[in-house]
Amino acid sequence: MFLRGSPPPPAAHLAVGFLLLGSPAFARYSPPDFQTMKRSTFFRLLAALVALPFLTSCSNAADSAAKIPVLIVDGQNNHDWKTTTPVLKQILEQSGRFTVEVATTPPAKSDMTPFKPKFSDYKAVILNYNGDPWSPETMDAFVAYVKGGGGFVSYHAADNSFPAWKEYNEMIGIGGWNKRSEKDGPYIRYWEGKIIRDESPGPGGHHGAQHPFAIDVREPSHPIMAGLPPKMMHGQDELYDLLRGPAENLTVLATAYADPAAHGSGMHEPMLMTIAYGKGRVFHTTLGHALPAMKCATFAITTQRGVEWAATGKVTIPAPKDLSADSVVVPEYLK
Numbered sequence: 001m002f003l004r005g006s007p008p009p010p011a012a013h014l015a016v017g018f019l020l021l022g023s024p025a026f027a028r029y030s031p032p033d034f035q036t037m038k039r040s041t042f043f044r045l046l047a048a049l050v051a052l053p054f055l056t057s058c059s060n061a062a063d064s065a066a067k068i069p070v071l072i073v074d075g076q077n078n079h080d081w082k083t084t085t086p087v088l089k090q091i092l093e094q095s096g097r098f099t100v101e102v103a104t105t106p107p108a109k110s111d112m113t114p115f116k117p118k119f120s121d122y123k124a125v126i127l128n129y130n131g132d133p134w135s136p137e138t139m140d141a142f143v144a145y146v147k148g149g150g151g152f153v154s155y156h157a158a159d160n161s162f163p164a165w166k167e168y169n170e171m172i173g174i175g176g177w178n179k180r181s182e183k184d185g186p187y188i189r190y191w192e193g194k195i196i197r198d199e200s201p202g203p204g205g206h207h208g209a210q211h212p213f214a215i216d217v218r219e220p221s222h223p224i225m226a227g228l229p230p231k232m233m234h235g236q237d238e239l240y241d242l243l244r245g246p247a248e249n250l251t252v253l254a255t256a257y258a259d260p261a262a263h264g265s266g267m268h269e270p271m272l273m274t275i276a277y278g279k280g281r282v283f284h285t286t287l288g289h290a291l292p293a294m295k296c297a298t299f300a301i302t303t304q305r306g307v308e309w310a311a312t313g314k315v316t317i318p319a320p321k322d323l324s325a326d327s328v329v330v331p332e333y334l335k
Contacts (some may be wrong), residue, residue: 024080029110058079067099067312070120076131078155081289083130087294087334088155088303095304095317108132115143123311124151127158133165143167147278151310154284155303160205161245170198171282173275176205185245190218190255190268197247205242207265210236210289212328214301215298217269219253222274224283224305227319235296236330240286249276253301272302273305283310297322298327 048227072088074081085102092098101115111134119142133139146152154172162168163178175186180203187198215232217225234256241258242265254272258264275282283306288294290298297320305315321327 001019013182026125038064043154047330049082059274068097068308068309069101069121070098070124070126070307071117071119072128073105073117074102074124074128076108076129077157078130078160079128081128082330084156084288084293084294087291088126088288090333091294091300091303092124092243092307094331095308097304099309102245103212104133105129105131105134112138119145119150122150124153124307126155126307127152127161128155130161133162139165139168145199146171146280146282149279151312152277152280152282152283153303153307153308153310156238156286156288159240159284159286164333171275171277171280172203172245172247172271172284173247173250173282174243174270176240176243178285179203180244182244185247187242188246188247188250188252188270190252190270191214195252202242204242205240206242206265207219207240208258210238210292211262212236213256213259213262214325215252215256215302216268219251223315224253224272224314225253226275227299228301229323229325231299231325233325233328234287235292235294235330237287237299238289238292239264240270240271241267241269243286250274272306281310281313283307295330295334297331300331300334303331 014025022142052074070092072085074085087101089100091098105115106112108131114133115134125145134142152171159172159175160177161173161285163180169175169184174185174251182199182201182205187200189198210235212235217228217230217232219225220230239256239258251273251274252270255268256271258267271286273284274285285303285306287299287302293299301317301323302318304317308317309315
């Protein structure tokens with residue numbers, strides 16, 4: 001496992017010392033010869049120059065302390081995690097709300113025992129992962145982390161992963177592929193103004209041809225969706241359909257129509273969801289297959305807000321003003 005992205009340590013004590021050096025109280029009780037030296041332009045300039053890096057370090061440390069620590073897990077996936085993880089990290093850091101580290105698992109068909117992230121160091125864990133099962137120790141630690149109040153974000157193909165891990169499937173609510181079927185739970189869809197549970201037999205997980213599509217908000221009062229327009233255009237992506245699973249304590253925040261013209265199911269399918277698991281909060285986004293999907297304001301803002309909600313239960317990241325129902329908006333920092 002490799003961790004990347006930790007902030008530098010502070011140097012507050014030295015900075016405070018230099019501030020005291022220039023204070024009126026220090027001047028009042030300094031020996032006369034030292035007062036004369038302190039009054040010189042050279043000494044004042046020197047003190048300011050030496051103090052500046054330490055003050056900057058203190059400011060950075062304070063900013064870092066106020067941010068939300070999150071962890072991205074990658075290392076195995078049938079998707080290009082080496083490309084998507086850096087963009088996911090960029091999107092989160094651009095918001096100014098997060099510090100982001102990355103834990104990379106051993107490669108496929110390797111011994112997974114050494115992979116033991118300390119989940120409790122983070123307010124939210126994001127899985128950009130679809131690969132081999134973790135060790136029983138690490139799986140138990142992850143369940144305890146989320147159940148105990150940790151935030152979990154299932155990103156795109158993470159809902160393909162761990163088909164035999166009961167607790168994981170409860171956490172993601174619904175998933176697909178890897179031989180999922182009616183034995184794993186119902187299909188979840190939006191039909192005639194309400195969410196339905198479809199118990200029909202059949203495989204779990206499918207998508208048609210990649211294409212841009214509109215996202216329809218179904219829970220406008222939820223903190224993640226509050227202030228966003230009721231319909232937002234999303235960039236070229238895989239539109240997941242036929243997902244199924246336990247679907248317990250699941251709230252569908254937004255759906256998209258899986259158009260048969262693009263080989264979709266012909267149903268309004270869940271795109272963004274939340275799941276309550278113990279004391280933990282789970283945000284599940286099916287979006288973000290590759291860069292055309294990730295470099296999209298709809299993906300960026302829903303991911304930022306979803307991660308913040310999973311970590312804290314609140315959303316402070318403001319809704320952008322330029323989201324469109326008709327065209328894909330690309331944020332400047334992602335161009």
